[in-house]
Amino acid sequence: MAKVVIVGAGFAGHYAALVLQDAIKGKGNHEITVISRVPKFTYIPSLVWVGVGQMRAEETQFDLKPVYDKVGINYIHGTVTEVHPDPEDQYVVVNLPNGQTQEVKYDYIIIATGPYLNFAAVEGLGPENGYTQSICTPPHATEAASKYLELVNRLQKGERAKIIIGTGHGLATCQGAAFEYICNIHNDLVDRGLRDRVELMWLSNEPALGDFGIDGLETKYKGKIFTSEDMARYVFEQYGIKWEIRSHVRKVEEGKVYTVNLDGEEKEFEFDFAMLIPPFKAQPIKWIDKDGNDITDKMCNPAGFVKVDANYGKPYDE
Ligand SMILES: Cc1cc2nc3c(=O)[nH]c(=O)nc-3n(C[C@H](O)[C@H](O)[C@H](O)COP(=O)(O)OP(=O)(O)OC[C@H]3O[C@@H](n4cnc5c(N)ncnc54)[C@H](O)[C@@H]3O)c2cc1C
Incomplete structure (x- = not known):
């Protein structure tokens, strides 16, 4: 046995x-x-x-x-x-x-x-001790929804807002989930008639659009090969989503994210709502x-x- x-x-x-x-x-x-x-x-x-x-x-x-x-x-x-x-x-x-x-x-x-969500790798990252949201666990996704709906409430009163979705560290993965989420946010805002009040931005560590942390994908459609880069670019252009890729998040403060990109340029972006996937490490188990x-x-x-x-x-x- x-x-x-x-x-x-x-x-x-x-x-x-x-x-x-x-x-x-x-x-x-x-x-x-x-x-x-x-x-x-x-x-x-x-x-x-x-x-x-x-x-x-x-x-x-x-x-x-x-x-x-x-x-x-x-x-x-x-x-x-x-x-x-x-x-x-x-x-x-x-x-x-x-x-x-x-x-x-x-x-x-x-x-x-599975992964341990390592928010501590970046100052100010994450819903518990920082200023960004996560959708990686049921409680996090529930809290993200509540913060997002609070923002929707403000938009309905006529405010404008900036939303950033993507990865919160140069080594974070799971870009696909963040990509789906930014599309869902876009479509939800369209359905609510609020999309024109929001500047929506994709912030990620991917070396190229549509990389998704897996070096991209290819698919065949009507005899033609499409790459995930073509797909992501098409979606972002159609949806009016700006993008900033090849970027590591250095620090987050209330309403502001600080990045450095692969060319060494340091940048700052303001936000009213941000969902950034944290880097992962292993669960703390001792051997x-x-x-x-x-x-x-x-x-x-x-x-x-x-x-x-x-x-x-x-x-x-x-
Ligand atoms: C929002 C989101 C969307 C995603 N969408 C997709 C998708 O469409 N397609 C896809 O392929 N992937 C997707 N992924 C990735 C996918 O969900 C993960 O790769 C997958 O969940 C990993 O499964 P796992 O079993 O390895 O780990 P987990 O799902 O993290 O499960 C690990 C389990 O172990 C438990 N655990 C942890 N430590 C201990 C311990 N010490 N003792 C006992 N139990 C413990 C945890 O509580 C958890 O229940 C998505 C991820 C996210 C966050």
């Missing part, structure tokens, strides 16, 4: 649990345990709608436990703080919501904890050896992400 522990229940962890459970069905008495800090699955791509108030966060979520109960997967609601990977005694330490800790043994472990030494530096890269071997990233069919 093998015990498999899966840490995290986002797309990666939840999908891994279901696929693995299906694969081992009827093949021995194996045990899968999912440990997740949040008791719900969130369909994160829909947060681009939550952030403009067109969906409620709850509509993007479902409870994990009933799903796992149905298919025979154990579920623990808690936060993994330590992994002890010594082959003779492998276990994780979990902080439970009631303040107690629990040790869970494993033979195999999948770390699927401890059998003698109690912290071996996190050995197991993880400098950003804290677990090092993987060449078997990572198999072709889809495998």
